[in-house]
Amino acid sequence: MAAPVRPIVICGPSGSGKSTLLKRLFRDFPNRFGFSVSHTTRAPRPGEVDGREYHFVTRDALLAAVDRGEFVESATYANNTYGTSFAAVNDVLRRGVNVILDIDMQGVRLLSLANTQPLYLFIAPPSLEELERRLRLRATETADTLKARLDAAAQEMAWSQTPGAVDRVILNRDVEEAYADFLDALGLTEELKKATTTAEHAS
Numbered sequence: 001m002a003a004p005v006r007p008i009v010i011c012g013p014s015g016s017g018k019s020t021l022l023k024r025l026f027r028d029f030p031n032r033f034g035f036s037v038s039h040t041t042r043a044p045r046p047g048e049v050d051g052r053e054y055h056f057v058t059r060d061a062l063l064a065a066v067d068r069g070e071f072v073e074s075a076t077y078a079n080n081t082y083g084t085s086f087a088a089v090n091d092v093l094r095r096g097v098n099v100i101l102d103i104d105m106q107g108v109r110l111l112s113l114a115n116t117q118p119l120y121l122f123i124a125p126p127s128l129e130e131l132e133r134r135l136r137l138r139a140t141e142t143a144d145t146l147k148a149r150l151d152a153a154a155q156e157m158a159w160s161q162t163p164g165a166v167d168r169v170i171l172n173r174d175v176e177e178a179y180a181d182f183l184d185a186l187g188l189t190e191e192l193k194k195a196t197t198t199a200e201h202a203s
């Protein structure tokens with residue numbers, strides 16, 4: 001089955017559930033999508049592997065690479081700098097799979113991917129209070145980084161409501177419903193149903 005041609009851009013506040021939905025997608029559709037691995041100056045969280053979730057780099061190295069024109073977009077978010085390199089996107093395209101980018105609001109505004117028109121999906125938490133609760137439960141943030149993420153989240157939520165900012169806002173209240181909406185946006189609902197039915201028949 002041919003892969004959809006548009007690059008897929010996932011954005012939304014930190015803690016809104018982007019990684020949660022992507023993990024499910026990669027589990028249900030292995031070898032279909034390739035995640036463009038961003039660079040970041042933030043420290044790895046427990047379990048994160050350099051080159052898998054992110055390329056972990058120093059600020060100087062990242063800014064120098066941006067200056068050399070090696071990045072599709074870069075932005076500073078919650079006191080850390082993040083960016084998508086052309087090399088990361090090309091690594092995925094070379095594998096002949098669909099590229100998925102996880103980038104923040106500023107990056108979305110700056111993104112330029114030659115002649116392609118990405119599909120922009122914004123993952124939204126039910127409320128800022130619930131977002132804070134989830135980020136506290138995830139236990140990856142200090143008081144400072146939590147505050148920075150929540151401040152940024154309020155702006156991102158407002159931005160997502162502006163006409164034309166994104167193609168679809170996916171509300172992540174219940175994760176099953178959010179995932180169903182996510183698959184629908186990607187045009188994959190029927191395919192997953194078929195795969196599930198085939199697997200049930202085979203067992």
Ligand SMILES: Nc1ncnc2c1ncn2[C@@H]1O[C@H](COP(=O)(O)OP(=O)(O)OP(=O)(O)O)[C@@H](O)[C@H]1O
Nearest residue numbers: 013014015016017018019020134138172173174175
């Ligand atoms: N629908 C949901 N209900 C309750 N908890 C959720 C839901 N979706 C995600 N979570 C939890 O919220 C936390 C944040 O989710 P996740 O790490 O996927 O967010 P993210 O958008 O990828 O964040 P970041 O941009 O900081 O990497 C995780 O601990 C995750 O398990």
